[in-house]
Amino acid sequence: GAVVSQHPSRVICKSGTSVKIECRSLDFQATTMFWYRQFPKKSLMLMATSNEGSKATYEQGVEKDKFLINHASLTLSTLTVTSAHPEDSSFYICSAPTSGRTDTQYFGPGTRLTVL
Amino acid sequence: QQQVKQSPQSLIVQKGGISIINCAYENTAFDYFPWYQQFPGKGPALLIAIRPDVSEKKEGRFTISFNKSAKQFSLHIMDSQPGDSATYFCAASTSGAQKLVFGQGTRLTINP
Numbered sequence: 001g002a003v004v005s006q007h008p009s010r011v012i013c014k015s016g017t018s019v020k021i022e023c024r025s026l027d028f029q030a031t032t033m034f035w036y037r038q039f040p041k042k043s044l045m046l047m048a049t050s051n052e053g054s055k056a057t058y059e060q061g062v063e064k065d066k067f068l069i070n071h072a073s074l075t076l077s078t079l080t081v082t083s084a085h086p087e088d089s090s091f092y093i094c095s096a097p098t099s100g101r102t103d104t105q106y107f108g109p110g111t112r113l114t115v116l
Numbered sequence: 117q118q119q120v121k122q123s124p125q126s127l128i129v130q131k132g133g134i135s136i137i138n139c140a141y142e143n144t145a146f147d148y149f150p151w152y153q154q155f156p157g158k159g160p161a162l163l164i165a166i167r168p169d170v171s172e173k174k175e176g177r178f179t180i181s182f183n184k185s186a187k188q189f190s191l192h193i194m195d196s197q198p199g200d201s202a203t204y205f206c207a208a209s210t211s212g213a214q215k216l217v218f219g220q221g222t223r224l225t226i227n228p
Contacts (some may be wrong), residue, residue: 006159034215041217043205044160093159096212105150105209105216107159 002028006097006108013084014116021079021111023050023094029074030096034105035067038091050077050094084115117142120208121214122219130227135193137222139206142187150216151180154203161175163204164191196226 003039011020023033031052033109036044046067049057066088068080077096083089093110097103122139129135130188147168152160166173166180166189173180179192193200203223207216 004159007220029123032213041221043221044216046215049215089210091157095216099213103211104165105211105213106162107152110157110159 002026002096002098002104003095003104006094006111008111009109011108012113012116014097015085018080018082018084019084019113021081021092021094021113023077023079023096023108025075025096027029028096028098029050030098031058032064032097033071034095034097035069035077035079036093038065038110039049039115040091043099047079049089081113084113086115089115090096118217120150120206120217122206122222123224125220126223127223128154128227129196130171133196133200133228134198135224136198137204137224138188138190139208139219140186140188141217143217144187145210146217148179148209148211149182149189150207151178152205152207154205154221160205164214172219177187190213193224196224198209198226198228200224201226202216 007022009054014106033050035047050069052071058064071077095105095107097105120141122126151163153163154160177194182189206219209216
């Protein structure tokens with residue numbers, strides 16, 4: 001299947017700082033990517049849809065000024081957690097769909113964010 | 117209407133047995149139903165997916181059964197192995213390229 005990578009895999013930061021997470025589609029182009037958040041032993045919660053060349057679309061209740069999304073190219077989307085607080089600690093996962101009749105979504109390996 | 121309800125929440129099966137996880141949905145516009153397998157600390161991995169034009173799809177030990185009229189679909193894992201122990205999520209979307217709505221997840225444990 002297609003490959004989606006995330007970097008970093010794990011990050012620890014101090015409260016008040018900003019953290020950037022990268023999501024790359026390695027062997028296909030993705031005009032759309034999705035960002036999810038997952039709490040321990042819980043399901044994936046969609047945060048936003050990243051659109052190449054235009055603004056991201058945020059789900060209800062997600063602070064767009066806190067979670068900045070930039071879809072810089074057809075293979076790269078970034079999520080920046082601004083002014084991070086301990087409650088932002090979570091597992092962040094991106095996904096990218098392939099296109100065409102057999103379009104399928106592939107997920108990245110996830111990024112574990114810990115805010116101290 | 118956007119929900120996908122998954123059951124059971126947890127499941128314990130003996131090695132060699134059949135694991136069955138069920139999902140139900142309300143939105144009749146959904147036309148893509150994937151199952152994902154997730155190990156602790158990892159991203160979900162696509163296991164198998166089905167579209168409503170077929171009632172069953174089999175890939176190796178994994179089978180999806182789909183009942184369009186009942187708006188239900190299920191994952192069957194035949195000859196379950198300890199390595200299958202993971203959390204499984206069903207999902208649905210209006211196409212594979214659109215945002216997925218996930219079920220609550222099922223933690224599967226296969227006892228040796």
